[in-house]
Amino acid sequence: MTPPPPPPTDEVERFTSGHNVAVDVAAIERDLAALWRKANTGSVSVTRACSWNLVVHTSTDAEFKQAQPLADALVASVPSRTVVLNDRPNATGTEVEAFVTANCKMLPGGGKLVCTEEITIEARGRGGEHLPSLLRALLVPDIPSAVLWSDLPPNNAMVAELLVGVDRVILDSTRASELFRVERLGAQVTSRVADLNWLRSAPLRLIIAAAFDAPSDPAMLFKLRRVSIDAGPDADSSARLLIGWLGARLGWSSPERHTERGARGWTMSRQDRTLQVELRAAERGLTGVTFESDEGVRVRLDVTPSAVTIDTQGTKRSVPFSQRSDADLVVAALGSRGSDKLYQSALHFAVELER
Amino acid sequence: MHAWATSEEVFVADRTNNPLRQGLVGERLPEPASIVIFGASGDLTKRKLLPALYTLACERMLPPSFAIVGFARKAMTDEEFRAEMKEACSKFARSRPLDPAVWDSFASGLFYQQGDYEDLASYQALKTRLATIDAQRGISGNRVFYLSTPPSTFPVAVARLGAAGMVDPQADRPFTRVIIEKPFGTDLSTAQTLNREVLGVLSEKSVYRIDHYLGKETVQNLMVLRFANGLFEPLWNNRYVDHVQITGAESIGIEGRGGYFEQAGILRDMVQNHLFQVLAITAMEPPVSTSADDLRDEKVKVLKALRPIPEGRFDEFVVRGQYRAGTVAGRRQVAYREETGVAPDSKRESYVALKIHIDNWRWAGVPFYLRSGKAMPKKVTEVALVFRGAPLRLFGETARVAPQPNVLAIRIQPDEGVSLRFGAKVPGNTMDIQPVNMEFRYGTSFGTEPPEAYERLLLDCLLGDQALFTRGDEVEASWKWISRIHKAWETERGEVEMYDAGTWGPDESDRMLLRDGHQWRRP
Numbered sequence: 001m002t003p004p005p006p007p008p009t010d011e012v013e014r015f016t017s018g019h020n021v022a023v024d025v026a027a028i029e030r031d032l033a034a035l036w037r038k039a040n041t042g043s044v045s046v047t048r049a050c051s052w053n054l055v056v057h058t059s060t061d062a063e064f065k066q067a068q069p070l071a072d073a074l075v076a077s078v079p080s081r082t083v084v085l086n087d088r089p090n091a092t093g094t095e096v097e098a099f100v101t102a103n104c105k106m107l108p109g110g111g112k113l114v115c116t117e118e119i120t121i122e123a124r125g126r127g128g129e130h131l132p133s134l135l136r137a138l139l140v141p142d143i144p145s146a147v148l149w150s151d152l153p154p155n156n157a158m159v160a161e162l163l164v165g166v167d168r169v170i171l172d173s174t175r176a177s178e179l180f181r182v183e184r185l186g187a188q189v190t191s192r193v194a195d196l197n198w199l200r201s202a203p204l205r206l207i208i209a210a211a212f213d214a215p216s217d218p219a220m221l222f223k224l225r226r227v228s229i230d231a232g233p234d235a236d237s238s239a240r241l242l243i244g245w246l247g248a249r250l251g252w253s254s255p256e257r258h259t260e261r262g263a264r265g266w267t268m269s270r271q272d273r274t275l276q277v278e279l280r281a282a283e284r285g286l287t288g289v290t291f292e293s294d295e296g297v298r299v300r301l302d303v304t305p306s307a308v309t310i311d312t313q314g315t316k317r318s319v320p321f322s323q324r325s326d327a328d329l330v331v332a333a334l335g336s337r338g339s340d341k342l343y344q345s346a347l348h349f350a351v352e353l354e355r
Numbered sequence: 356m357h358a359w360a361t362s363e364e365v366f367v368a369d370r371t372n373n374p375l376r377q378g379l380v381g382e383r384l385p386e387p388a389s390i391v392i393f394g395a396s397g398d399l400t401k402r403k404l405l406p407a408l409y410t411l412a413c414e415r416m417l418p419p420s421f422a423i424v425g426f427a428r429k430a431m432t433d434e435e436f437r438a439e440m441k442e443a444c445s446k447f448a449r450s451r452p453l454d455p456a457v458w459d460s461f462a463s464g465l466f467y468q469q470g471d472y473e474d475l476a477s478y479q480a481l482k483t484r485l486a487t488i489d490a491q492r493g494i495s496g497n498r499v500f501y502l503s504t505p506p507s508t509f510p511v512a513v514a515r516l517g518a519a520g521m522v523d524p525q526a527d528r529p530f531t532r533v534i535i536e537k538p539f540g541t542d543l544s545t546a547q548t549l550n551r552e553v554l555g556v557l558s559e560k561s562v563y564r565i566d567h568y569l570g571k572e573t574v575q576n577l578m579v580l581r582f583a584n585g586l587f588e589p590l591w592n593n594r595y596v597d598h599v600q601i602t603g604a605e606s607i608g609i610e611g612r613g614g615y616f617e618q619a620g621i622l623r624d625m626v627q628n629h630l631f632q633v634l635a636i637t638a639m640e641p642p643v644s645t646s647a648d649d650l651r652d653e654k655v656k657v658l659k660a661l662r663p664i665p666e667g668r669f670d671e672f673v674v675r676g677q678y679r680a681g682t683v684a685g686r687r688q689v690a691y692r693e694e695t696g697v698a699p700d701s702k703r704e705s706y707v708a709l710k711i712h713i714d715n716w717r718w719a720g721v722p723f724y725l726r727s728g729k730a731m732p733k734k735v736t737e738v739a740l741v742f743r744g745a746p747l748r749l750f751g752e753t754a755r756v757a758p759q760p761n762v763l764a765i766r767i768q769p770d771e772g773v774s775l776r777f778g779a780k781v782p783g784n785t786m787d788i789q790p791v792n793m794e795f796r797y798g799t800s801f802g803t804e805p806p807e808a809y810e811r812l813l814l815d816c817l818l819g820d821q822a823l824f825t826r827g828d829e830v831e832a833s834w835k836w837i838s839r840i841h842k843a844w845e846t847e848r849g850e851v852e853m854y855d856a857g858t859w860g861p862d863e864s865d866r867m868l869l870r871d872g873h874q875w876r877r878p
């Protein structure tokens with residue numbers, strides 16, 4: 001493999017070719033403006049595009065490694081000013097440093113570079129305390145802002161301050177053992193919380209819903225006796241959110257928890273009857289959902305990475321299925337799907353399961 | 356009951372109301388259905404329809420139970436049809452290369468039925484075949500018939516569908532919808548006849564007349580720009596707008612379609628349908644809602660308010676042109692009259708410019724100039740609102756260049772976007788004013804690619820949304836205005852003006868605007 005070419009020595013070239021350029025923390029905006037002015041004196045004209053302020057908060061190397069490519073992939077679809085806040089309370093060294101770079105691409109037809117900008121602020125030790133105020137100065141006015149975590153946000157005063165006035169909080173509850181933390185966060189902020197865990201399962205929810213379209217009889221959904229979900233440990237919270245969605249849509253209530261033959265289960269009320277919901281252990285991912293009605297009708301969905309097979313009383317059909325990339329999910333989170341009303345009720349029901 | 360369950364969430368389950376569908380956001384998934392394409396051996400099926408349906412499948416916009424049945428006279432097996440469509444989708448679909456898993460699943464729902472459009476027995480056979488496919492794929496009788504055959508076959512196809520008992524104009528469930536390709540008639544009387552024939556069998560709510568321009572993102576954005584913003588609408592009238600220019604230019608010639616074009620001409624091919632739709636959306640009043648009929652009511656009102664050109668004065672309001680040989684973007688273009696299938700003394704217009712008045716309160720006194728042509732310098736469709744100047748030339752003494760009027764230009768294709776021109780002071784010690792453009796481009800603000808017009812329209816039809824399809828009275832209103840021009844051309848001796856291929860049309864077109872003190876924009 002040939003090693004990547006060394007970064008250009010010229011500051012402006014470094015900036016427009018996606019390399020970090022160190023700037024004065026006290027004058028980030030001024031230095032950035034100067035770089036843009038210089039970048040525009042060349043032969044191609046440069047257009048800056050920005051429709052969101054996207055703030056990425058990371059506090060570990062692993063998070064930083066995960067979030068950075070996500071932010072890069074995202075700017076291809078959503079031109080934004082990205083501000084990466086790399087917060088290391090346990091690190092030592094200069095308290096706060098700032099770097100800027102531009103993500104540019106040539107417009108089809110050539111002649112015009114369209115660029116978005118990325119500002120990285122590295123805070124060490126107590127430097128993290130400055131992050132909210134630095135961020136406030138850096139948000140582009142009149143466009144919405146979103147804060148992104150690749151996991152759940154830490155629960156501390158700095159994060160609470162960071163979230164003031166933010167329009168959208170994007171997180172991923174996939175690895176969360178307790179979903180109530182997400183619900184609590186939702187209650188604390190005025191912004192919409194978009195959960196990538198929820199958005200990731202949108203195609204599956206759609207297929208499950210479609211399984212009960214005519215010629216199937218959706219009335220069966222109100223006569224369910226048992227619902228089983230097969231999920232690996234990595235999909236546990238996704239499976240609980242799925243139960244939350246079903247429960248909220250179908251009017252289930254009062255889940256009572258029990259363990260039966262190694263499967264976690266709940267007895268729930270539905271109108272004047274009860275039904276059993278169980279979460280059966282699978283090796284990895286969410287692999288199946290089974291619905292059984294009082295009348296013995298059985299609908300089974302087998303999920304593989306490329307297709308879902310729907311088996312209704314022995315009649316099988318296969319629906320193609322694929323996961324969207326995380327960058328696509330974040331794009332969805334910034335759009336209308338990021339304020340999905342179903343999510344709140346599904347989350348609330350899923351939290352009830354934890355009681 | 357839980358705290359989050361609100362009163363709207365009282366679930367009613369019947370066979371049509373699936374509680375799990377409620378509230379699913381962002382996805383508009385149609386009910387299980389079959390699409391039957393008449394003329395499935397043709398060009399449009401290959402270049403647009405199947406690629407659009409395949410892309411919808413990739414984006415999971417098609418229901419799990421879905422079938423596409425090609426119907427045409429050519430003999431073909433299901434397998435041959437699938438192979439042909441696979442090749443077409445690999446070439447023309449927006450999502451390329453093909454995803455093998457999606458393709459396999461999509462192809463399993465593709466069927467072909469040979470038949471004759473005139474022959475009732477062919478329709479009976481199609482009906483039986485559809486019933487078998489329904490049972491096999493779990494479809495409960497919902498059908499879309501797409502007429503992608505030459506227009507001469509539309510009436511007979513609709514009549515036979517009726518005779519074979521394949522359409523029920525009153526039933527909502529299962530639904531039967533018929534999509535009719537353009538052109539819908541060639542003048543007012545043929546459009547009226549076709550409407551009568553079609554509506555003799557179908558109800559208006561099951562007829563979907565396609566004008567693919569309405570499926571374009573930017574045409575829809577024109578409505579969003581106007582009615583989702585508080586800024587523009589107050590200025591959108593004769594008090595502030597001086598005139599409006601609508602351009603639909605193509606750089607290609609007629610590309611071997613001489614036979615067709617000699618009959619049609621640009622006025623039928625582009626203006627009566629596409630540009631009149633753009634005109635109607637630009638000029639209409641805010642609709643009461645975005646429902647299909649509210650929207651179409653407003654468009655019809657505009658078309659009805661178009662002032663008829665006074666008898667004997669067509670030359671003042673219409674310029675027709677025809678291209679001579681020339682060079683378009685470095686490529687030689689032969690003269691229209693030298694194209695195959697064109698008469699050497701043809702007067703058929705490859706260019707037309709119109710001056711139109713809309714007689715209503717909003718637009719009284721504001722001319723709308725429309726132009727459309729082949730072999731123009733570039734392919735572009737745009738609407739430009741040219742505003743009145745400032746009431747006082749405050750910088751008249753010192754400014755060295757006269758201020759230019761403000762222009763709001765909405766680019767429909769290519770490079771979709773909106774730009775606003777205004778005057779700004781040139782930096783320095785003088786009061787020089789220079790026009791500058793403030794630009795919004797789709798490509799830079801939304802990284803995602805907009806769907807193809809046919810994707811949007813096919814999906815809307817499956818969902819039963821007629822908003823982006825033209826209604827019968829709309830088509831007739833536009834033909835009523837246009838047909839008078841054709842009549843005048845037939846009876847009056849008027850000449851067709853020549854222009855060199857690769858230019859913006861005949862000089863007479865410039866003179867028409869100049870007489871009003873205006874000038875065409877260079878798009």
Ligand SMILES: NC(=O)c1ccc[n+]([C@@H]2O[C@H](COP(=O)([O-])OP(=O)(O)OC[C@H]3O[C@@H](n4cnc5c(N)ncnc54)[C@H](OP(=O)(O)O)[C@@H]3O)[C@@H](O)[C@H]2O)c1
Binds near residue numbers: 395396397428503
């Ligand atoms: N192509 C485009 O870009 C485009 C754009 C706008 C509108 N349209 C409209 O869309 C429709 C289809 O366009 P197309 O380009 O696909 O047309 P096409 O290729 O000429 O015709 C489609 C099919 O119709 C059948 N057909 C042809 N001539 C016929 C005749 N005289 N009588 C009965 N059937 C005949 C043929 O199938 P069999 O012989 O196998 O039956 C043919 O494969 C037309 O109404 C056209 O005006 C097309």
